[in-house]
Amino acid sequence: MSTPTTHEAAAFAGAALALGDDALVLSQRLGEWAGAAPVLEEEVALANIALDLLGQARVLLSLAGDEDELAFLREERSFRNVQLVEQPNGDFAHTIARQLYFSTYQRLLYGQLAAGDGPFSGLAAKAVKEVAYHQDHAEHWTLRLGDGTAESHDRMQRACDALWRYTGELFQPVDGLDLDHEALESAWLASVTDVLGRATITLPSGPRTGAWAAGAGRQGLHTESFGRMLAEMQHLHRSHPGATW
C-alpha cells in the first residue's frame, strides 16, 4: 500500500468521524430508553443495540482522534452525524421507524464497505453482523405495529411519515468512502418498501431530497433537540474532566 497523501488521510479521518458520530448519537438516543421502555424485554433489546453501536463508535472515533475528546468535548457544529439519528425517540413507533430506516442503511453501507478493500473493510465485516440483527429487530416490530391494532398502525404510519424527510441525507456522498451510492439507495428503497408494504404502511410520499428535505448533519448543521441531547451526554465529562472510576 502506498503512503496515503495528506488529502487521503484527512478524508479517511473525516469518514471515520461521520460514521462514528452516526453510531455514537444513535447509541445515546437508544440509551435514553433505559428505565422507560414499554416492557423490560424490549428495554434490554434496545440497550443491546445501543451497546453494539457504542462499540462501533469507539472504534471509528479512535481512527479519527481521541475517542473521549471527540465524544465529550466537541461542540454541536463539529458533529458529522446525519440528522436522522439525532431525532428524538418520540413514541415507540418513532424509535422503531428510525431504527428501520437507519439499520437498513447501515447494513447496506457496511455490506458494501466489507466487500471492498478500503480501510474500513475489516471493521465493516464485523459490524455488519451486529447491524443485521438491528435490522431484523426493527423489521419485526414494524410488521407488528403496522399490522397490529388501529392505534399501533396509525402511530407507525405517523412515525414513518415524520422521519421520511431525513432519509435522503443518508445517500449523500461522503469524502473518503468509496461507495456506489445509487446502488445503496435503490437497495434501501426496495428493502424499506417491502417491509412497509408487508406492515400495511403506506410508503411515505414526501420529499427526501432538495429544498424541502431535511439533512445537513454531515456539514455540521443539526436539529433543535440535538443540543439538549449533547448537553446530557457531555455534562458529566465536562463537569469532572478526566474523572475515572
Next chain:
Amino acid sequence: MTSDGWPLWEVFVRSRRGLSHTHAGSLHAPDAEMALRNARDLYTRRSEGVSIWVVPSTAITASSPDEKDPFFEPAADKPYRHPTFYEIPEGVKHL
C-alpha cells in the same frame, strides 16, 4: 405500561453442540418469533448459546410439589438403579 397480556415463554438454551438444551429462564413476548429474539438478548449475549428453544409456559405440564413423595420417594432406597458401580472412562465429561 407493562407486559400484561403478553404470554409467558420458557427459554431453553443449548450452550454447545453435543449438549442438550437447558432451561435458562422465562420472559414475556407477544409471539414466538419475538420470544426467540428476546431470549437471544436476555440469555445468550455473552455467547452462552448455539441454539435456543422457546416454549409457551402454558404448554408445560409440571409435576406438583404435593405429589413429590409418591413420584420420587420410591427411587431413593433402590441403589441398584443408580449407575454408581461403573468407572467412568477418562475423557467423558458430560455424563
